[in-house]
Amino acid sequence: MWDVHSDEWWMHALEGTLTGEEQRVWELHLCECTACREEWAALAQLDLVLNAAPEPPLPVNFAQNTIAKVLHAQRRRRVWTIFGSIATLFLAAVILLVAFGPALPEISRAAAAINVSRDVLFQALMRIAVQVIAAGKMFTPVALGVAAACFFFLMPNGVLATLAIVMMRKKQAAQYIEVQS
Amino acid sequence: MEEDCILAALNGDQQAITELVQTYQRSVFGLCYRMLGNSTDAEEAAQDALVKAIMNLQTFEVGRPFKPWVLRIAANLCTDRLRRRKPVVSLDAMGDDGAWEWQAGADISPEAHMEHRERNQQIRDLLDTLGPLDRSIVTMFYWQDLSYEEIAQATDLTLSAVKSRLFRARRAMAENLRQQQEHTVGMEVKEVTYVGRA
Incomplete structure (x- = not known):
C-alpha cells in the first residue's frame, strides 16, 4: 500500500x-x-x-491577418532564395577569381597566341591561293576547289554520313553487277 | 483528410493554408492568451506561431497529430516572450483585460462582462504563479483537451514528468486560490466591520 x-x-x-x-x-x-x-x-x-473559464474571444479578422502574414512570409522567402542564389554565384565567381587569379595573364597570353596563329595561318593560306591563281591564271578551278573543301568541312556530319552510305551502296551495286556479268 | 490538407499547404495551396489556419486558430490563440495573459500579445504570438508552423511544414512528420505540434510552436514562442517580458506597466496595454471593452448594445450585459473579466483576472493571477513550461502544460491540459501523451509530445517531456509537473502546478495553484479566497473573505469582513462602525 x-x-x-x-x-x-x-x-x-x-x-x-x-x-x-x-x-x-x-x-x-x-x-x-x-x-x-x-x-x-x-x-x-x-x-x-x-x-468554468470563459473562452477568450478571437480578435477581429484574425484568420485573414494570419493568412496575409503567411503569404508575405512566402514572398519574402522566395525573394531571399533568389537573392541567395545570386549571392552564391557571385561568391563562387570571386572564389574562382581568387584561386585562378595569378594564372589569368598566362591564360590570356595563350588565348592571344592562338588568335594570332590562326590569323597568320589564314593570311598565309589566302596568299598562297592568290599566288596560285595569279601564276596559273586559273581562278575558277581554285575557287571551286576552295568552295568544295569548305562545303565538305562545313557540312553537317549527318549529310556526310548519308553521302558516304550512298557511295558505298553504289560501289556495292557496281561490284554486284560485275560479279553477275 | 488533415494529411491531405497539410500536404497541399506544403505545396503552397492557399486554400489548404486557409483551412489549416481556420481549424487551429482558436486552439493556438487560446493557448497564447492563457500563457501571456492579454489579447494583444496573444494575437501577435498566435499569428507568429501559425506563420512559423506553415512555413516549416516540411519538418512536420505527416501521420502524427498536428495539434500538439502547432501548440508546441506556440508554447515555445510564448515562453520566449515571457522570458523577454520586462515588468513594466504599459498604458497602451491597460485595456487588454477587457475593462474598457464593454459597450451599450453588446451581446452580454455589463454585469456579465464584469464577471468574465473578474474570472479571467483570477485565472491570470493563478497562472502567473507558474513558470512558462508549467503554464503551457496546465493550459494544454485544461483548455486544449490534450492527453498526457500529447502534452508530452508538445513539451518534449516524458509522460511521468508531465504528470508530475501538472500535479505540482495544480497543487501550487490550489494553494494560491485558497489564499485568494481567504484574502477576499478577510476584505469582506473588514468592510462589514467598517460599515457597522459607521
Whole structure:
C-alpha cells in the first residue's frame, strides 16, 4: 500500500485511478486528516474555476491577418532564395577569381597566341591561293576547289554520313553487277 | 483528410493554408492568451506561431497529430516572450483585460462582462504563479483537451514528468486560490466591520 501523502497517491486520486480498496482508504483518510481534506477541496475548487473559464474571444479578422502574414512570409522567402542564389554565384565567381587569379595573364597570353596563329595561318593560306591563281591564271578551278573543301568541312556530319552510305551502296551495286556479268 | 490538407499547404495551396489556419486558430490563440495573459500579445504570438508552423511544414512528420505540434510552436514562442517580458506597466496595454471593452448594445450585459473579466483576472493571477513550461502544460491540459501523451509530445517531456509537473502546478495553484479566497473573505469582513462602525 502506498503512502496516502505521497505525490503518486494524490496523482492517482486526482485521475480517479485508485482501486476500490484504495478509494475506501482514501475517503477514510480525508475524514480524519484536516490538512488533506482542505487541500483536496482546494484542488476540486481549482478544477471548477479553471473548467468554468470563459473562452477568450478571437480578435477581429484574425484568420485573414494570419493568412496575409503567411503569404508575405512566402514572398519574402522566395525573394531571399533568389537573392541567395545570386549571392552564391557571385561568391563562387570571386572564389574562382581568387584561386585562378595569378594564372589569368598566362591564360590570356595563350588565348592571344592562338588568335594570332590562326590569323597568320589564314593570311598565309589566302596568299598562297592568290599566288596560285595569279601564276596559273586559273581562278575558277581554285575557287571551286576552295568552295568544295569548305562545303565538305562545313557540312553537317549527318549529310556526310548519308553521302558516304550512298557511295558505298553504289560501289556495292557496281561490284554486284560485275560479279553477275 | 488533415494529411491531405497539410500536404497541399506544403505545396503552397492557399486554400489548404486557409483551412489549416481556420481549424487551429482558436486552439493556438487560446493557448497564447492563457500563457501571456492579454489579447494583444496573444494575437501577435498566435499569428507568429501559425506563420512559423506553415512555413516549416516540411519538418512536420505527416501521420502524427498536428495539434500538439502547432501548440508546441506556440508554447515555445510564448515562453520566449515571457522570458523577454520586462515588468513594466504599459498604458497602451491597460485595456487588454477587457475593462474598457464593454459597450451599450453588446451581446452580454455589463454585469456579465464584469464577471468574465473578474474570472479571467483570477485565472491570470493563478497562472502567473507558474513558470512558462508549467503554464503551457496546465493550459494544454485544461483548455486544449490534450492527453498526457500529447502534452508530452508538445513539451518534449516524458509522460511521468508531465504528470508530475501538472500535479505540482495544480497543487501550487490550489494553494494560491485558497489564499485568494481567504484574502477576499478577510476584505469582506473588514468592510462589514467598517460599515457597522459607521
